Amino acid sequence: MIQSWGYAAPQAKEPLAPFSFQRRDPGPHDIVIEIQYCGVCHSDLHQVRDEWGGGSIFPMVPGHEIVGTVIKTGSAVKKFKDGDRAGVGCMVNSCGHCVNCEAGEEQFCQKGAIWTYNARDNGEQTFGGYSNNMVVQESFALNISPKLDLAAAAPLLCAGITTYSPLRHWKIGPGMKVGVVGLGGLGHMALKLAHSFGAHVVQFTTSKNKEADALRLGADEVVLSNDREQMKKHRNSFDFILDTVSAKHDLGALLNLIKLNGTMTLVGLPDQPAELPARGLIGGRRRLSGSSIGGIRETQEMLDYCAEHSIVSDIELIPIAKINEAYVRMLKSDVKYRFVIDLATLPKP
Ligand code: NAP
Numbered sequence: 432m433i434q435s436w437g438y439a440a441p442q443a444k445e446p447l448a449p450f451s452f453q454r455r456d457p458g459p460h461d462i463v464i465e466i467q468y469c470g471v472c473h474s475d476l477h478q479v480r481d482e483w484g485g486g487s488i489f490p491m492v493p494g495h496e497i498v499g500t501v502i503k504t505g506s507a508v509k510k511f512k513d514g515d516r517a518g519v520g521c522m523v524n525s526c527g528h529c530v531n532c533e534a535g536e537e538q539f540c541q542k543g544a545i546w547t548y549n550a551r552d553n554g555e556q557t558f559g560g561y562s563n564n565m566v567v568q569e570s571f572a573l574n575i576s577p578k579l580d581l582a583a584a585a586p587l588l589c590a591g592i593t594t595y596s597p598l599r600h601w602k603i604g605p606g607m608k609v610g611v612v613g614l615g616g617l618g619h620m621a622l623k624l625a626h627s628f629g630a631h632v633v634q635f636t637t638s639k640n641k642e643a644d645a646l647r648l649g650a651d652e653v654v655l656s657n658d659r660e661q662m663k664k665h666r667n668s669f670d671f672i673l674d675t676v677s678a679k680h681d682l683g684a685l686l687n688l689i690k691l692n693g694t695m696t697l698v699g700l701p702d703q704p705a706e707l708p709a710r711g712l713i714g715g716r717r718r719l720s721g722s723s724i725g726g727i728r729e730t731q732e733m734l735d736y737c738a739e740h741s742i743v744s745d746i747e748l749i750p751i752a753k754i755n756e757a758y759v760r761m762l763k764s765d766v767k768y769r770f771v772i773d774l775a776t777l778p779k780p
């Protein structure tokens with residue numbers, strides 16, 4: 432076994448603290464990554480607080496926006512050599528044989544994708560990226576271009592792919608009016624990507640103090656979603672809205688802004704179920720859909736796209752000792768626009 436250490440939540444809602452654990456010895460298809468940076472996703476917070484009802488597994492080492500350097504490769508590894516950059520996102524395994532895995536949509540594996548943490552892989556508990564190292568099969572690891580700033584690329588592994596995938600699925604491009612709801616980790620990546628795909632992008636936010644940033648990040652317009660007059664002006668006008676909000680909010684008010692046959696996709700996963708006013712869908716033959724991260728092939732495509740177009744996350748780099756403080760700020764929507772942990776600050780036990 433490989434000795435690992437990181438920060439873990441000992442129990443639901445408890446603060447994260449230093450924690451030592453073991454990872455499996457690398458097999459022929461595995462690589463070992465020395466983790467340099469790990470992004471902080473709101474999903475980490477939901478799971479540490481056990482808000483999704485599934486019964487989180489503790490002690491939990493969160494983190495699924497992992498980047499670092501390959502320090503060991505198994506004998507059958509082809510995609511990586513020692514010293515290469517590598518990334519790991521939300522998944523580390525899937526059945527590999529079902530129709531969805533065959534289609535490269537491992538996140539929808541019919542037997543259930545194996546998540547990077549808060550899961551079990553062949554009976555062994557998985558531990559995430561708030562830690563010094565990672566053992567992962569190469570087929571679930573991503574190549575990261577040297578063109579990308581490594582720390583700012585970490586959030587691409589979840590926030591990047593989670594917004595890239597639905598924007599591609601719904602063929603977002605020039606001539607389309609696209610709304611992004613919530614300017615947090617996912618939202619700011621959605622904004623950058625939709626802008627880069629050539630759409631007219633309207634950023635919705637509840638935080639007046641984020642208006643100027645939204646414009647700087649690529650928004651053509653900014654709407655304060657709690658201002659009814661501002662919302663009214665956009666009725667029946669959107670081709671597509673991507674909703675990244677992490678807490679329960681009014682979906683009907685957003686559906687009313689979509690034009691005939693338009694679509695709203697949810698990627699935000701609040702702890703409470705949404706209320707859905709049927710009128711908002713019926714009037715305008717609107718569609719409501721969802722999306723979960725993206726497959727490995729599409730994640731690599733997104734990373735290569737971002738390298739080519741110089742797209743990374745706007746980050747606030749934090750030492751790991753500040754993780755609990757970062758969670759408190761995230762709950763207050765005080766994130767500009769992704770916390771990334773510098774694992775060089777992780778103390779050796
Ligand atoms: P985040 O950085 O905390 O951003 C969420 C944003 O939502 C906030 O910054 C805020 O933006 C807005 N917001 C928060 N509370 C709100 C409320 N009560 N009403 C309206 N707006 C509110 O979170 P994130 O990391 O981007 O994650 C967002 C959600 O996506 C989480 O639920 C997460 O679990 C989920 N997620 C899903 C997937 C997937 O595969 N589908 C992947 C990753 C994450 P403003 O300040 O601009 O209003």
Ligand code: ZN
Nearest residue numbers: 472474589590
């Ligand atoms: Zn995430």
